[in-house]
Amino acid sequence: MGNGTSIGRVRGLGSSHEGTHHWLTARLTAVGNLVLIPFLIVSLALLPDYAYATVRGWVARPLPSIALILIMINTFTHARMGVQVMLEDYVHEEGGKIAAWLLVNIVPFAAAAFGILSVLRIALGGA
Amino acid sequence: MAQARKARPISPHLQIWRWGPAMLVSILHRVTGNGLAFAGLGLLLWWIGALASGAEAYQTFLDYVWLGTGGGLQTVTAILGKVVLVGLTWAFFQHAASGIRHLILDVGAGYELETNARWSSLTIVISVLLTIAFWAFVLLR
Numbered sequence: 001m002g003n004g005t006s007i008g009r010v011r012g013l014g015s016s017h018e019g020t021h022h023w024l025t026a027r028l029t030a031v032g033n034l035v036l037i038p039f040l041i042v043s044l045a046l047l048p049d050y051a052y053a054t055v056r057g058w059v060a061r062p063l064p065s066i067a068l069i070l071i072m073i074n075t076f077t078h079a080r081m082g083v084q085v086m087l088e089d090y091v092h093e094e095g096g097k098i099a100a101w102l103l104v105n106i107v108p109f110a111a112a113a114f115g116i117l118s119v120l121r122i123a124l125g126g127a
Numbered sequence: 128m129a130q131a132r133k134a135r136p137i138s139p140h141l142q143i144w145r146w147g148p149a150m151l152v153s154i155l156h157r158v159t160g161n162g163l164a165f166a167g168l169g170l171l172l173w174w175i176g177a178l179a180s181g182a183e184a185y186q187t188f189l190d191y192v193w194l195g196t197g198g199g200l201q202t203v204t205a206i207l208g209k210v211v212l213v214g215l216t217w218a219f220f221q222h223a224a225s226g227i228r229h230l231i232l233d234v235g236a237g238y239e240l241e242t243n244a245r246w247s248s249l250t251i252v253i254s255v256l257l258t259i260a261f262w263a264f265v266l267l268r
Contacts, residue, residue, distance in 0.1 A: 037219060
């Protein structure tokens with residue numbers, strides 16, 4: 001990759017080989033959340049009541065179910081990046097770093113998978 | 128070389144700096160973000176999982192988080208649930224307002240001291256007002 005000069009290091013995207021990918025993805029998902037979360041909370045606020053049939057019926061509709069699946073992907077990606085930065089700032093021991101690395105790379109994916117499956121069960125499962 | 132009169136702070140932290148709006152909002156951004164990540168997404172999964180599981184599971188969710196119908200432990204968690212839900216909406220509005228401020232700072236604008244302090248303070252005013260407006264609409268309509 002780089003030959004030790006400044007331009008060489010930039011071409012190799014630095015020692016992490018990732019450059020600004022993390023930073024940009026955090027911004028991209030932030031903008032996504034600025035659309036998705038207001039859609040969710042405004043829709044919930046406008047529901048006539050919070051009975052099981054009403055709320056489930058709302059989730060099952062095409063636009064809300066698509067929005068909720070996108071929310072599962074987008075919020076967990078954004079949260080994963082934010083929590084990762086927080087842990088990088090506060091966890092300094094080697095063992096803790098390994099635990100943090102496992103947490104950040106496993107839990108959000110498992111959680112998002114559970115959320116997406118739940119939305120699909122509601123959207124495709126009928127009443 | 129002149130000697131320093133007394134030991135200098137080696138790693139200045141919160142107790143050393145004079146508090147200002149930008150500093151407060153930066154800390155709030157991290158606190159609200161992690162609150163939303165753990166409590167907010169946790170509740171979101173409980174809610175959608177309960178909805179997918181059926182009427183009984185959804186009723187359990189409502190009882191614990193809001194209604195407290197079952198009495199006992201649910202009475203306590205229903206109070207906590209309301210506090211957490213109101214807190215989470217405020218956390219979202221604060222994190223969103225502060226996040227928009229960050230997106231503006233990212234393009235290189237808003238670094239003048241007065242502007243920066245004003246926008247920082249404004250994120251808190253906006254988040255509190257939006258939280259009040261949201262819950263007033265939900266509870267009073």
